[in-house]
Amino acid sequence: MIIRLLSAALAAGFLAAIVVTGLELTLTSPLIVAAERYENHQTHQADRGLPIVVAHAGHDHAAPDSAPEWQPGEGLPRMAFTALATLVGAVGYALLLGAAILACGREPTRQIGVAFAIAGFASVALAPGLGLPPELPGSEAAPLATRQAWWVMTAAATGMGLYLITIRRSLIAILGGLVLIVAPHVAGAPQAPEAASELPAALAAQFAARSLAISFVFWMLIGLGFGWAWQAFARGTARGTVHA
């Protein structure tokens, strides 16, 4: 079962990553690159606004710009790393999907895969997106660690809530599930400081819509792919046993 679960997750991850990488490169990456132009523009303006005082020029041990951090080159290398990250993320989500299906005692089929994928999409894309909308580089935002913590807690609470409501289904479980789903939003996501960004609102709105749509396709493919691969590997194993 371990081999079958890992193989099905790998297959589903590959399938989803191939399609979604194509969608990312055509739909969202161009918007990110466009937003980075505004981001850099803002940074340059901020630099110019500050009077440059070279007080300790003689014994400056580590200039902050002395060692620029590694980043993939523009164009093809950047696309390749986006594809790689998408593959790693897709296999990761597929493994979690498979683990959730088996932990709930369900037999993975395409239908079950899609049902759990809808829950996955709601947990990691819709629910965190309500508080922290998908954002472009250069948007104002609260500190990263706070946002990551809220994101993880919201995703976990929504997933657990959906499990209580759809699988446990007792009155107390349903009430508890609703509380879990609503609580992160009542507590509220970390808020960005009020500041004007030069980023056009239309660009940000388009990005948020495309990001959610791509997440939906991503999850549907992972769910369908996992159910299909799980069944396909069973047939393969059964045939192998007969021939052996």
Place this chain on the structure above:
Amino acid sequence: MTTSILAATGTRAGERPVAVALAAFLGLGLLFMAGFSPAIALHNAAHDFRHTQNFPCH
């Protein structure tokens, strides 16, 4: 139904919790790497994926 499928594929029922735990551990590890790792190089490599999949970034 579960029994017949388990019998057909020759797996033991006790394997399920191990499979679930292993897949959850591996899955969370991969997601941490792609979506949350604070290492600058990993952040830069996965930058566009993180933004598109709505992982908190920057």
